[in-house]
Amino acid sequence: MTVPLSQMIAVARFVLGKKLRGIKRYPLVLMLEPLFRCNLACGGCGKIQFPASILRRELAPQDCFRAADECGAPIVSIPGGEPLLHSRIDEIVAGLVQRRRFVYLCTNGLKLEESLDKFQPSRFLAFSVHMDGPREEHDRAVCREGTFDIAVNAIKAARRRGFRVTTNSTLFVGVDPQRIRRLFDEMSELGVEGMMVSPGYRYEKAPDQEHFLARNQTRRLFRELLRNPSPRWRFNHTPLFLEFLRGKWELECTPWGNPTYNIFGWQRPCYLLDEEYCQTFRELMETTDWSRYGQSSGNPKCRDCMVHCGYEPSAVAATFGSSRGLLRSAWISLRGFEPIEESVPPESNRSRRSSPHADHALQGPIGLNAPRRATSELVTIETGSLAADRSVGSDLE
Ligand code: SF4
Numbered sequence: 001m002t003v004p005l006s007q008m009i010a011v012a013r014f015v016l017g018k019k020l021r022g023i024k025r026y027p028l029v030l031m032l033e034p035l036f037r038c039n040l041a042c043g044g045c046g047k048i049q050f051p052a053s054i055l056r057r058e059l060a061p062q063d064c065f066r067a068a069d070e071c072g073a074p075i076v077s078i079p080g081g082e083p084l085l086h087s088r089i090d091e092i093v094a095g096l097v098q099r100r101r102f103v104y105l106c107t108n109g110l111k112l113e114e115s116l117d118k119f120q121p122s123r124f125l126a127f128s129v130h131m132d133g134p135r136e137e138h139d140r141a142v143c144r145e146g147t148f149d150i151a152v153n154a155i156k157a158a159r160r161r162g163f164r165v166t167t168n169s170t171l172f173v174g175v176d177p178q179r180i181r182r183l184f185d186e187m188s189e190l191g192v193e194g195m196m197v198s199p200g201y202r203y204e205k206a207p208d209q210e211h212f213l214a215r216n217q218t219r220r221l222f223r224e225l226l227r228n229p230s231p232r233w234r235f236n237h238t239p240l241f242l243e244f245l246r247g248k249w250e251l252e253c254t255p256w257g258n259p260t261y262n263i264f265g266w267q268r269p270c271y272l273l274d275e276e277y278c279q280t281f282r283e284l285m286e287t288t289d290w291s292r293y294g295q296s297s298g299n300p301k302c303r304d305c306m307v308h309c310g311y312e313p314s315a316v317a318a319t320f321g322s323s324r325g326l327l328r329s330a331w332i333s334l335r336g337f338e339p340i341e342e343s344v345p346p347e348s349n350r351s352r353r354s355s356p357h358a359d360h361a362l363q364g365p366i367g368l369n370a371p372r373r374a375t376s377e378l379v380t381i382e383t384g385s386l387a388a389d390r391s392v393g394s395d396l397e
């Protein structure tokens, strides 16, 4: 099982409750960024390019709790920066766990082992360790040798002490699918609960602009990655999100699904784009022109984005929002992905910028188990689609 049953039930109840009340826009995962400081400087990072005065700032625990209460999402992902550098991260985690939020503390692993004493194992707490590939690829992506081994040792230590551990991997142009499949094997051997994997977002601020994946490149990559998956692999994604990455299920972005709160306030419109800040969650939800975002909006900043902070909530909504989505998810969970033989048409000759990792912090562990085995049989259920509801007006409770 990729996530505890209690988490799956909590998320399902939350989503169904919103649907029963006719609420169309609701948050599933609060992205809580308590600081932007980090002990790495990865080439694809779009989060750490602030002056020192900003990098020194931290959210106080009370600010974090107020944001969690205001937004009400059942899952809280704590990215950064590196959250383990926060002077009061233990208080923040304890307070969120006390509120029965499922917390994913995202870390590059460098300080994880030495920080374990600060935390108590709990079904409400998981460490999400950033792993961008096998040793060589990972160390190159994070621009520091030895990082992979430190992170692996930290995962082993955390597992020994009874903590839930997941991994997150951000993929870029030039990655070898076979090598990433090897990473999945390695992480499975370490006993991680589930793996998250996503294409990197084209951050304008990222130093490396040469390795971001275009949409068709993402689809080709994921078709290879998920071809005949090992039965040992566990993914922290919904089946429909993985199908979306393979180009077999259409989704539109629902950026309100993963609202982001940090030292500046509520970030508009999503975790990846920081166009503006709102003082309250309600203001974010009610005053954002959501029609300006997502691939169908034509917004160039959204053109190649297939990142889970925008599309995993859409996959959850598609799963619970239609019998077709639910059936397709159940079918994939039981029978695995249908093989795809046809190739994805090549990209047009527009320019392709790209870059290494950066979205290690995103979370998608919000529901159903990902497929466990492949099948050579053809799935006959028709591919469906979810068109994001763009109706105007407040959907807040
Ligand atoms: S991508 Fe993550 S680990 Fe790398 S510098 Fe940015 S915040 Fe730190």
Ligand code: SF4
Pocket (backbone or CB within 6 Å): 253, 254, 255, 269, 270, 271, 272, 273, 293, 294, 295, 301, 302, 303, 305, 306, 307, 309, 310, 311
């Ligand atoms: S597609 Fe969605 S998640 Fe991606 S950048 Fe645009 S608004 Fe943000």
